[in-house]
Amino acid sequence: MSVEIFTTVMTLASSLVLLAGIAILWRRSLPAYIHAFARQSFFIVVAVLVLAARERDRELVLVALLMFALKVVFMPAALRRVQRHVGADADVRPYVNTPVSLAIAGILTLVAYAVAQPVVALSHLPTRGGMPLALASVFVGLFIVASRRSALSQIVGFLVMENGIALLAVLATYGVPLIVELGVFLDVLLGFLVMQVFVYRIRDAFETTDVDRLRSLRH
């Protein structure tokens, strides 16, 4: 694979990751959110596999497989199950309307470019063009958490953010050391499971997953 094509493919994958994250801002139902997250994870898996093939790196193949199992298969399925159980809250009711959300996503992307500029300048890797996009996904995920009321969509936002970081690590350093990567996977998985349990508890206690209703402690 020539460097040019590799660069283009990696940048394209990063853009698709960002766009999948932004797609959440435009979609209006939790199943669509979950689908967009699964798709985003899939693009990252593809990027990691392409990188692994180019670098002939077995560890990266392992990372890609783990990521596929966890973020493309398991987590979306688990989220869908929770969503079915929790029921009526399929509507996501953001605090911010769609055009404004999209405009903010645009601004966040510009900010990400500004922030990542010294990083891109230092890097010699052919993947450097995607780094601002990965950082932008982190910001977009953060924005999803901040602007959505339903506990489940906040989880999706957190996972989008997590995806952005995973992509950033891949693009910037061709992956952090395997032991750290495994620890991160474990933490993300456990964190996800704990959050999932709390969605049920919130629903049982408040009869909704609208976190806006969680305001007994604001004093």
Added chain:
Amino acid sequence: MIGAGGGATGLGAILVEVLQGLLALLLAPGIVGLVRFIKARLQGRRGAPPWQPYRELAKLFGKEMVVSRNASWIFGVAPYVVFASTLAVALLVPMLAAPLPIDRAGDLIVVVYLLLLGTFAIGLAGLDPGSAFGGMGSSRALTIAALAEPTIALAVFALAVPAGSTNLGRIVARAIEDPGGALSPGHLMALAALFIVMLAEAGRLPVDNPATHLELTMIHEAMILEYSGRSLALLEWAAFLKFFVFLSLLANLGLPWGVALNPGASAVLVAAAILIVKVALLAAAVAVLETRLAKLRLFRVPELLSVSFLLALLAITSSFLVE
């Protein structure tokens, strides 16, 4: 602006232009007919044959015009303005060969303004007779245009940055010379943005339903509701032409291969054949898309357009900042 280079000068070039204009005028109704035909088949209907729009146009040209008593001269002039501006755009967009001498006459920015001129004229015409539907349609159409225009400008600019020119012919020529650039995210996002804008501007689903006369949802049809006879024929033809121009622009920016880099007779004929195939394929894609999409509720339209605006913005950031 970088002038149009290449060997395309003199008589040959003029012939290419004439051919392009004729091709666009003649094919445009057929392409729209094709979309309708494929849609009908996909929806399990038999549908009218693809050449049905030609029959409609012929019929309309033969009919008498009825003009509302409330209408002013604007009502009469508007169809000609719309038709002429759209035809001018059809001549400026590189369909068969690039770059061309006529590129000097206008670049992308001119194209954008010509399109806006057409929208403006038809919007005025919708308001002019003072009918309720016409005003409603105009207001909706102009709202959409106001949202779509900045996107076109941004997307076009994103495409212009790598080519170093806002000249459409240059941009297409550059895309042929550098095929890797066609895969770059900036390029693709700009095309995606243009595609969405195209759906909005050409009055296709999910923004407008070209097949409906249901007062609550129609936009373009509402504006031309008062027209009949030759004027209606001109407006319809202009709408077909606009759709065709958008499709061929997208086709040539996205998949530039096949566009002749020198206006030799054989190259141009090959280019014409390839163009027809590309546009027909895109039209089929639009048809498939339209059968799968429902029309958006009107308040969702600005959201869709802000998606395309965002895409264009992302396209321009990635074109500019990743150099």
Added chain:
Amino acid sequence: MLLIPLLGSPLLAAALSWLVRPYRRWVGIASASLSVATFVIAILLARRCLDGAAIVLGPMEFLRADSLSAVFALLVAGGACVSTVFGRSYLDRERSDGRLGEDRLRRFHALTNVFIFTMLLAVTAHNVGIMWVAVEATTIATAFLIGLERSEGAIEASWKYILIGSIGIALAFVGTVLGYFDFVARVGPTDGALNWSVLVRVADRLDPDIMRLSFVFVLIGYGTKAGLAPMHTWLPDAHSEAPAPISAMMSGALLPVALYAVLRWKAVTDACVGDGFTDHMLMIIGALSVAVAAALLVRQAHYKRMLAYSSVEHVGLACLGFGFGPAGLPAALLHLLSHAAAKSTVFLLSGEILHRYRTTRVSGVSGLLKTMPLAGGLFLAGILGLLGLPPFGLFLSEFLLIRAGFAAGYPRLTGFVLLMVLLIFISLLGHVSRMLYGSPPEAIHRGDLPAARYVPIALSLAILVILGLVIPGPLASLLRSAVEVVYG
């Protein structure tokens, strides 16, 4: 070899609590004893690290403890020891009241020990990535502990905690990745590239712009876990809703662990950037935290939230100390040690108060000294300690902090902070005196727990007093070598 028992004993306790079913009382006793053992080991570890020696263990020096680690290990193990030993009274009572079933008790013990283990791992891990993993794991372990009571408030608090905590920590990982990227780009990929001793050694070859950026992410990320303003919003909820022993550990031990992570990165960033960049950031965020705590304490109606905001204040003060250079750092470390002793005391006793008065409102508690003379007296002592009165440790450390601030050339900032501390002093004292004096409500049962139960609390207050009178020689040399670890 001290590191194996240090990390092993909480892990053993966790395994015991999880595997023995149904829950048996001796498991609680074993768990408390193991936490005492952990504390003893931490003291031994600190002794070994006095003169700047480092203990390493495992392939690629997986674990590495130096004097800075030792300070924080002391703090974690000490806080855990007091909380688990005294926490037995809390658990026995909740159990006999029927509020905690066998299953939840088992889970409580297991998760508490996992929590202690992850904190100790965070301060002894050599790899900053593993450190990150450990800090993130504390979030997961504590989320269920906060939500143990399953009241609406507890669920709300745990949701906020896990969401905000996870996001913060994710941002810290961005910082970690950027640091690693800098290393790989400038030095090249090698084994142990994320080990902090390696990072510090090659720091002068790293790119300063990237390290600055990395430090900003690290500070925001770990700062969220440390409860620094403006990322502190989860803290009052979590600390006030959690069971008392958990609040005590979260406030006394977990917040400093997050600061430890910041300190490790500060050492690398300082060695690379050279100017006062990290100092300025830390001072800004520290002063902001103190100011926010002061503003929110003035009209605080709930005593556990009051203690939580006091944690924000003290973490902010420690942050300021980190920013005040080599003279500020030992003062800040001392401050964290004293704060851990004082805050575990008052949080544990607040559990007693809550149980007796059945309210978290300051206005609902009166005559505390009459209803529970012993507990009330200890609570008063703890609060006075928190307020920084002599002869308690926080007086000395705050004095050293302020002096370092003036000496470092920030008289206006230090003056402002002093003013805020004074404001907090007045409002906190006002709230607490309303709780301590007056006549108790009619229906309140009078009397303390058996005096022996208060021994751990009395001991931690004794340590607080000792720290206020004199800095023991070994501690002084430990702090000195910790300063060398950070400032090279």
